[in-house]
Amino acid sequence: MERAAILGAGFISHSHAEALGFCGIELYAVVDRSEAAAESFASKWGIDNYGTSEAILFDETITTVHICTPPNTHYEIIKRLLDAGKNIICEKPLCFSDEEADELKQLAYEKGLKCAINLNVRYHNMSSKMKELIGQREAFGKVNLIHGKYLQQFHMLPTPYNWRYIPEVSGKMRAVTEIGTHWFDIVQYVTDLKITAVSALFGNFDPKRQVKEGLMYPIDEAKKEAEIVEVTSEDVALIQFKFDNGAIGSVTLSEVSQGYSNYLEYEVTGVNQTAGWNSQSNNELYYNTTNSESNVLRDGFGNGFNDSFQQLIHSFYFANESEISYPTFDEGAEIVHICNAVYESAVNDSKWVQLK
Ligand SMILES: NC(=O)c1ccc[n+]([C@@H]2O[C@H](COP(=O)([O-])OP(=O)(O)OC[C@H]3O[C@@H](n4cnc5c(N)ncnc54)[C@H](O)[C@@H]3O)[C@@H](O)[C@H]2O)c1
Incomplete structure (x- = not known):
């Protein structure tokens, strides 16, 4: 048991x-x-x-x-x-x-x-529907373009100063590892494609910040008694991708975008259709066909953030070996490789980095 x-x-x-x-x-x-x-x-x-x-x-x-x-x-x-x-x-x-x-x-x-x-994220109900839709390769057509964004506001100043700003604890990146990881996984999962190369640009808008009573603020010379800390990780990342079938893509990751508690969006364009989803309207997806029709698929019995945890954990404990759908350490390792390639690109003037 x-x-x-x-x-x-x-x-x-x-x-x-x-x-x-x-x-x-x-x-x-x-x-x-x-x-x-x-x-x-x-x-x-x-x-x-x-x-x-x-x-x-x-x-x-x-x-x-x-x-x-x-x-x-x-x-x-x-x-x-x-x-x-x-x-x-x-x-x-x-x-x-x-x-x-x-x-x-x-x-x-x-x-x-x-x-x-x-x-x-792959356990939102609409993720499997997107996978099904894009997987109907004849109807959908070869995937050519994958793009989107993942926006949050948690790191807007002032914000609590915690482990997420300490590279020894969080790693050298922040937006990429905290939210980019989910975006990389979901687009690879629904398209069955692999990211093969990346080019990235990072934005860190306040490299030096001040901390007072546990909160981090922009530098203010008037608050002399505040502790000054250096933040080396990115608030924002703009990343371009190449995929293993020749498709191209891009994502904007931001942890400082006002009004977004947790907004993940992606859109996939094939030869015949364009389909997309976002986490704020998480129980619907849309797909547009070549004859300018736009269709929305809604799930009246849909799910949300905590349900997606339940589904992943349920799959972990109860799926037969032949029907594993949860992300294993294979995918965990793959995502680590993507994150590190993104970093290598960003610190080398956005040069293209091939995934090993
Ligand atoms: N899947 C998601 O959507 C999602 C969302 C948020 C966080 N996370 C991930 O979850 C992890 C934790 O994030 P969080 O937001 O819960 O952080 P948190 O700071 O709220 O909680 C971390 C806890 O770990 C404890 N801790 C730290 N070092 C420890 C150690 N060496 N031994 C035992 N306990 C220790 C801390 O005391 C704290 O209670 C991170 O890897 C983060 O990326 C995932």
């Missing part, structure tokens, strides 16, 4: 806990480096086993560990958990370097364990 534990009791861990409840999987333990965070999470979700010690995760009755900690922790703990025979659902990004990603992917194979990366 499956029994789950969660590492990291912050923002996203609650979506995992809710999804586990939906799936009827016992959430047995929670670990956080903060005793208070672990305790408050345990009390909310009715968990008896909690604390700061990672040893709790290695209880032999626990079959799967959900990793909901910041990215710098993922690589080491995944290796140890795989060695102990635990299945894993890890939050994105899988890890930092291409080498680490390939090693984790290989280790997952060798151990024969279930390993997923939480790229949940």
Whole structure:
């Protein structure tokens, strides 16, 4: 019988806990480096086993560990958990370097364990419908163009100063790894195409910022007592792509766009049709045909952000091996490679970088 534990009791861990409840999987333990965070999470979700010690995760009755900690922790703990025979659902990004990603992917194979990366956008109901539509290659035609955006406002100033601005914890990028990862996955998933080359331009609009009482502001000479911090990661990324069938594409990623809590959009143009979806109207998709017809497909029993977690986690625990649809460490590693290629391009004057 499956029994789950969660590492990291912050923002996203609650979506995992809710999804586990939906799936009827016992959430047995929670670990956080903060005793208070672990305790408050345990009390909310009715968990008896909690604390700061990672040893709790290695209880032999626990079959799967959900990793909901910041990215710098993922690589080491995944290796140890795989060695102990635990299945894993890890939050994105899988890890930092291409080498680490390939090693984790290989280790997952060798151990024969279930390993997923939480790229949940593909579990919006309309994602599978888009995949079906685009997959009807004769009707849709060869895919030529894939473009879109992912916009959020969370990093507009003032904003809390936290691990997301510390490269040793979050990695050297921010918009690309936090939101770009989802966009790369969803367009590859619905089109069945692979990104083969990227060219990127980053925008960091306040490299030096000031922090006061936990909040980060633009520099203001009048606030002399504030701590000055350097932020090296991007607020915005503009990325162009080449795909393995010859299609081209682009995406705008922004974490500083007013009015957008969580807006992911993509559009795919084939020879005969153009189809698109966005997360604010997530229960509908549109497709336009060559004779200027525009069609909207609506799902009256659709789903939302937390439902997409439920669907991914349900698929993880209950799908037969032959019908795996959740993103595995293969895809987790692939996304790490794309992120690193994007970075290499951005720091080299947007040169085209081929995916290895
Ligand atoms: N799939 C999604 O849509 C989505 C959304 C948000 C965040 N995330 C990902 O989830 C992960 C966590 O993000 P969050 O927003 O929940 O962050 P958060 O800061 O809200 O929570 C992180 C928690 O991890 C704990 N922690 C940090 N280091 C630890 C360690 N070494 N050992 C044990 N606990 C530790 C912190 O105390 C905190 O409680 C990140 O990888 C992030 O990219 C994914």
